[in-house]
Amino acid sequence: MEVVLSWWRPRRSGLIPFADALEAVGDEGAMGTYDDEVPLSQVMGSVSRSDDFDDDFRPRRRTDRFQAVLDRFRSGSIPPAVSLVRLGQMYFVVDGHHRVAAARAQGWTHIAAHVRRICSVAYVCSCITVADLPAKAAERRFLEEVPLPEDIRRGLWLDRPADWARLADSALAWEFRQQRDRRGRADVDAHGLASAWWLEEVAPTVSRIRADAPTDLVDVQLYITELARRDGVADLSWPSPHCCPDHTPPP
Known part of the structure; x- marks a missing residue:
């Protein structure tokens, strides 16, 4: 009998396209908009440019535009708020991809954002791929x-x-x-x-x-x-834990 439980998880492979994520987890409707300081570690997807950045939000191709944004960050200029969509604990960039990339390159932990929140059927933790x-x-x-x-x-x-x-x-x-x-x-x-x-x-x-x-x-x-x-699965072993701060097992 085939062992049903196989718990190996592949590594990340790029930004998550918003349309793919929303189709997977299910759209239960918008929950309004708000302004916030968003953790950059949770900005891991894009609405329209998922192929232009790697999974650490570094541009796959450095351009004059990105360099200009990065130079403004280095000079101490405060960038305008980016525009994001939130599903669960993950954020997808609508506008401001280069600002997010530059902020991460500069070691920022948070960025100012206008956020539109959408409720999903399946919960979206901050580390899905x-x-x-x-x-x-x-x-x-x-x-x-x-x-x-x-x-x-x-x-x-x-x-x-x-x-x-x-x-x-x-x-x-x-x-x-x-x-x-x-x-x-x-x-x-x-x-x-x-x-x-x-x-x-x-x-x-x-x-x-x-x-x-x-x-x-x-x-x-x-x-x-x-x-x-x-069901009598042979050679059954315990699964590997899902190492995500959004999934905390009971004490």
């Missing part, structure tokens, strides 16, 4: 079927699309059994059933196995490993 988008698309499809609360969504991370499908099958099977057995859930909507599945099935399972598991794994990683164990 282009290579993660297929898994995020699978996560979005899972959440469309199993609409978990926002606080739980923030802690979800699985690397493989197949594991999200396995998780959806588990949740929907559990919900079917609850409705079949008529355990007082006839009038519970999809959101209520999703929350009940997590609280009554996932949380107790994770609590039972966490004492013997690596402490840096998030709950859904432990649960998907338990599902694989139940």
